[in-house]
Amino acid sequence: MPPPHRPTAALVGNPNTGKTTLFNALSGLRQRVGNYPGVTVETKKGQMTCGGRVFDVIDLPGTYSLAPRSPDEMVAVDVVLGCQKEEVRPDVVVSIVDASNLDRNLYLTTQALELGLPVVVALNMVDVAESQGIHIDAGRLSRQLGVPVVPIQANKGKGLDVLRAAIACAALDRTPAKGPSFPEAFEREVGALRETVGADTPNFLVRRLLLDVGGYTEKRLVDRLGPGGAETLKAARGRMAAAGCPTPGVEARTRYSWIREATAGCVQRPAKRFVTWTDRIDKVLTHKLWGTLVFLALMFVVFQSIFTWAKPLMDGIDYGKDVLADWLRDLMPAGPLTSLLLDGVLKGVGSVLVFLPQILILFGFIAILEDCGYMARAAFLMDKLMSRCGLSGKSFIPMLSSVACAVPGIMAARVIENRRDRLATILTAPLMSCSARLPVYVLLIGAFMSPPRFSWWVSGLTMFLMYSIGLVVAPIVALTLKRTLLRGETPAFVMEMPLYKIPSVRTVLRRMYDSGMAFVVRAGTLILASMVLVWALLYFPRAEGPNGQLYDVHLAHLEDELKDLQKQKEAAGDGAPSELTDAIEAKEKEANAVQGEWQRQSLLGRAGLAIEPAVRPLGWDWKIGVAALASFPAREVVVGTLGVIYNEGKVKSDDVMEAENVGETRLARAMQDAKWEGTDRPVFTTPTALSLMVFFALCCQCASTLAVIRRETLSWGWPAFTFVYMTVLAYIGALAVYQIGRLFL
Amino acid sequence: MALDHLLPLEMLQAGEWADVEDVSGEPEWVGRMAELGVRSGCRLQVLQPGSPCLLQVGGCRLCLRGACLMQILVRPVTAAAAW
Numbered sequence: 001m002p003p004p005h006r007p008t009a010a011l012v013g014n015p016n017t018g019k020t021t022l023f024n025a026l027s028g029l030r031q032r033v034g035n036y037p038g039v040t041v042e043t044k045k046g047q048m049t050c051g052g053r054v055f056d057v058i059d060l061p062g063t064y065s066l067a068p069r070s071p072d073e074m075v076a077v078d079v080v081l082g083c084q085k086e087e088v089r090p091d092v093v094v095s096i097v098d099a100s101n102l103d104r105n106l107y108l109t110t111q112a113l114e115l116g117l118p119v120v121v122a123l124n125m126v127d128v129a130e131s132q133g134i135h136i137d138a139g140r141l142s143r144q145l146g147v148p149v150v151p152i153q154a155n156k157g158k159g160l161d162v163l164r165a166a167i168a169c170a171a172l173d174r175t176p177a178k179g180p181s182f183p184e185a186f187e188r189e190v191g192a193l194r195e196t197v198g199a200d201t202p203n204f205l206v207r208r209l210l211l212d213v214g215g216y217t218e219k220r221l222v223d224r225l226g227p228g229g230a231e232t233l234k235a236a237r238g239r240m241a242a243a244g245c246p247t248p249g250v251e252a253r254t255r256y257s258w259i260r261e262a263t264a265g266c267v268q269r270p271a272k273r274f275v276t277w278t279d280r281i282d283k284v285l286t287h288k289l290w291g292t293l294v295f296l297a298l299m300f301v302v303f304q305s306i307f308t309w310a311k312p313l314m315d316g317i318d319y320g321k322d323v324l325a326d327w328l329r330d331l332m333p334a335g336p337l338t339s340l341l342l343d344g345v346l347k348g349v350g351s352v353l354v355f356l357p358q359i360l361i362l363f364g365f366i367a368i369l370e371d372c373g374y375m376a377r378a379a380f381l382m383d384k385l386m387s388r389c390g391l392s393g394k395s396f397i398p399m400l401s402s403v404a405c406a407v408p409g410i411m412a413a414r415v416i417e418n419r420r421d422r423l424a425t426i427l428t429a430p431l432m433s434c435s436a437r438l439p440v441y442v443l444l445i446g447a448f449m450s451p452p453r454f455s456w457w458v459s460g461l462t463m464f465l466m467y468s469i470g471l472v473v474a475p476i477v478a479l480t481l482k483r484t485l486l487r488g489e490t491p492a493f494v495m496e497m498p499l500y501k502i503p504s505v506r507t508v509l510r511r512m513y514d515s516g517m518a519f520v521v522r523a524g525t526l527i528l529a530s531m532v533l534v535w536a537l538l539y540f541p542r543a544e545g546p547n548g549q550l551y552d553v554h555l556a557h558l559e560d561e562l563k564d565l566q567k568q569k570e571a572a573g574d575g576a577p578s579e580l581t582d583a584i585e586a587k588e589k590e591a592n593a594v595q596g597e598w599q600r601q602s603l604l605g606r607a608g609l610a611i612e613p614a615v616r617p618l619g620w621d622w623k624i625g626v627a628a629l630a631s632f633p634a635r636e637v638v639v640g641t642l643g644v645i646y647n648e649g650k651v652k653s654d655d656v657m658e659a660e661n662v663g664e665t666r667l668a669r670a671m672q673d674a675k676w677e678g679t680d681r682p683v684f685t686t687p688t689a690l691s692l693m694v695f696f697a698l699c700c701q702c703a704s705t706l707a708v709i710r711r712e713t714l715s716w717g718w719p720a721f722t723f724v725y726m727t728v729l730a731y732i733g734a735l736a737v738y739q740i741g742r743l744f745l
Numbered sequence: 746m747a748l749d750h751l752l753p754l755e756m757l758q759a760g761e762w763a764d765v766e767d768v769s770g771e772p773e774w775v776g777r778m779a780e781l782g783v784r785s786g787c788r789l790q791v792l793q794p795g796s797p798c799l800l801q802v803g804g805c806r807l808c809l810r811g812a813c814l815m816q817i818l819v820r821p822v823t824a825a826a827a828w
Binding site for chain 1: 771772773774775776777778779780781782784785786792793796797799802803804805806807808809810811812813
């Protein structure tokens with residue numbers, strides 16, 4: 001027996017009409033997100049029960065019209081027309097409209113009426129409309145529109161039973177809704193075009209083909225018109241214009257006059273517009289001075305909390321990883337499998353998870369600010385500044401978020417609809433100095449830019465300059481991209497400011513969960529793979545050391561001996577003989593020396609020696625080259641790698657960050673004492689330290705960022721481009737700093 | 746004051762009301778403005794002039810920027826007659 005056909009209802013509506021709230025209220029917790037190839041928008045699917053029957057519900061991306069301009073906007077149209085692969089055509093379209101802004105919202109509804117499907121109108125936020133003195137006679141509206149109209153309050157769950165019943169009824173009835181009638185001249189052209197493109201093209205698309213000059217339907221269907229398709233279309237539009245219904249005016253005129261007739265006598269408006277809470281709040285929040293001050297204060301609080309709240313969680317994850325590693329090390333014999341598990345997999349997973357608290361907190365804040373309606377105001381305030389570098393106000397939050405971490409920043413760029421703006425934002429966001437760059441700055445500034453080498457104020461200034469590099473270079477690159485690769489008309493920037501409302505806990509948690517999962521699952525796999533690769537390059541060839549033992553086995557022995565010594569010392573308590581302390585120190589040194597030697601003969605070590613001619617002009621020796629090379633998957637490993645290379649064992653970023661005087665830490669001392677091989681010329685001069693910092697400031701050393709760019713742009717080309725341009729920029733920057741610095745310092 | 750002359754939207758001051766007479770320019774832009782409720786015959790109020798500007802159109806509030814603002818021709822109405 002074939003499975004019974006399960007009826008499907010699709011939700012369409014303008015952004016900020018409470019469509020997602022309605023979807024959540026109808027479908028409960030069981031939801032899944034649908035991704036389609038080639039687009040970044042998602043649709044959500046859930047199930048609801050009405051009258052004992054189970055329905056599928058699809059939540060389509062919020063849109064102002066069904067006139068697609070991009071592949072992203074085409075998704076909604078394809079789904080409702082049944083042209084989307086893997087989706088069945090919906091049986092009912094539920095058009096959700098905001099009661100306080102009826103005319104504008106019904107524009108989309110009139111398009112939905114032409115799809116050839118039954119339509120149910122969900123009249124949402126009737127309470128908000130009432131509070132503004134707007135009363136709507138739903139019964140009369142329903143008669144005049146010719147489709148059921150159900151007043152609801154999605155956020156309070158009111159009217160949903162009636163809506164469910166109306167959907168079930170419409171699905172049974174299957175009578176297609178009827179939209180406004182267009183002028184005769186238009187219908188004639190539609191008929192003629194339909195014969196050319198073939199009967200298998202939905203009537204809706206043929207109408208769009210004619211109406212949307214330069215739209216996405218035109219791009220997709222113009223080939224079907226045969227040779228000279230563009231001319232055919234132009235001629236048809238010309239005939240329409242001659243008949244007094246030119247595109248695009250004819251559509252707006254026809255629809256709005258139909259809406260005026262359909263709503264006649266249904267809507268009571270107050271004689272004078274009420275002053276709403278939104279008006280009062282906006283007086284302050286969109287004010288040029290007060291609004292900007294509130295915005296800056298808010299941003300400070302957000303970023304401060306990201307740093308403060310995430311820190312204990314990140315430390316916890318780090319601690320958990322170390323405990324697990326120690327436990328496994330005791331449990332398993334030394335060998336490639338143990339090493340792969342500990343240094344490759346565990347380190348890799350740990351380095352992914354450690355970003356999770358920051359991502360969750362940032363997205364929690366973004367969700368709150370967006371859901372309450374503030375984000376649009378922030379974008380409005382920042383638009384002037386951002387438009388100077390060819391971006392728009394919507395790029396500001398992604399850029400600012402990238403100061404914490406580029407991964408959530410790039411994900412936050414989804415709010416930008418314009419494809420070129422969005423790409424320019426995504427490609428330049430990784431230039432902002434993220435928190436993973438901080439340990440490098442701290443170490444190098446502490447070791448080389450602080451007293452006694454320089455006056456007290458130089459270190460703070462250097463830190464400020466390092467952060468400024470991103471702030472200055474990112475807008476320049478964005479502007480260059482917008483003038484070259486992403487060139488195009490500066491699109492008119494238009495954005496709706498939604499009414500303020502209290503954010504819903506559910507929406508916020510959902511958003512945090514979705515972004516966290518997206519990061520861990522999709523970006524995580526790539527980070528893990530690259531960490532395993534670096535591990536392998538540092539592990540192999542698994543050679544024998546000078547004493548005839550394999551390096552890792554030798555190292556494991558030394559560590560066991562070290563542990564025994566430490567236990568002895570602990571047992572002896574305060575009265576431990578000084579020889580014991582010396583022995584421990586000697587053992588540590590030996591272990592570090594073995595580790596370093598192993599490192600040097602590894603594949604990565606050899607690669608470092610091979611690239612030395614390339615990094616020489618930057619003032620680096622092969623060790624620095626190796627450290628830079630090893631930090632390409634994740635720049636935060638550089639402090640650890642430097643520690644290993646300078647035989648100081650496993651130095652952790654935190655040890656550097658927490659040291660009172662960084663210049664006095666052992667790693668800093670070892671770096672200060674490092675000499676060019678065979679000479680007593682110090683490796684690290686001021687220009688070298690600066691060139692290394694500039695390199696880290698500009699270079700794209702973060703596999704997670706590249707993975708997220710790939711995920712968000714759906715191409716390997718853009719991450720490759722980002723990687724190349726940032727690395728080239730970093731090389732040139734470091735080269736310039738070293739070569740110019742050498743002349744003065 | 747003569748209120749029967751046409752102005753580009755950009756020329757309106759904060760708080761002024763007007764009826765949109767014509768939206769011209771790229772078809773894509775005209776279509777987009779219509780979807781958002783800005784079409785000939787609609788009434789709007791300028792909340793904040795400049796670039797970007799802030800408008801009240803019907804029940805919604807829009808933020809707009811671009812050369813296209815010059816292509817929205819409006820006929821000012823006195824505040825008393827507005828709404």
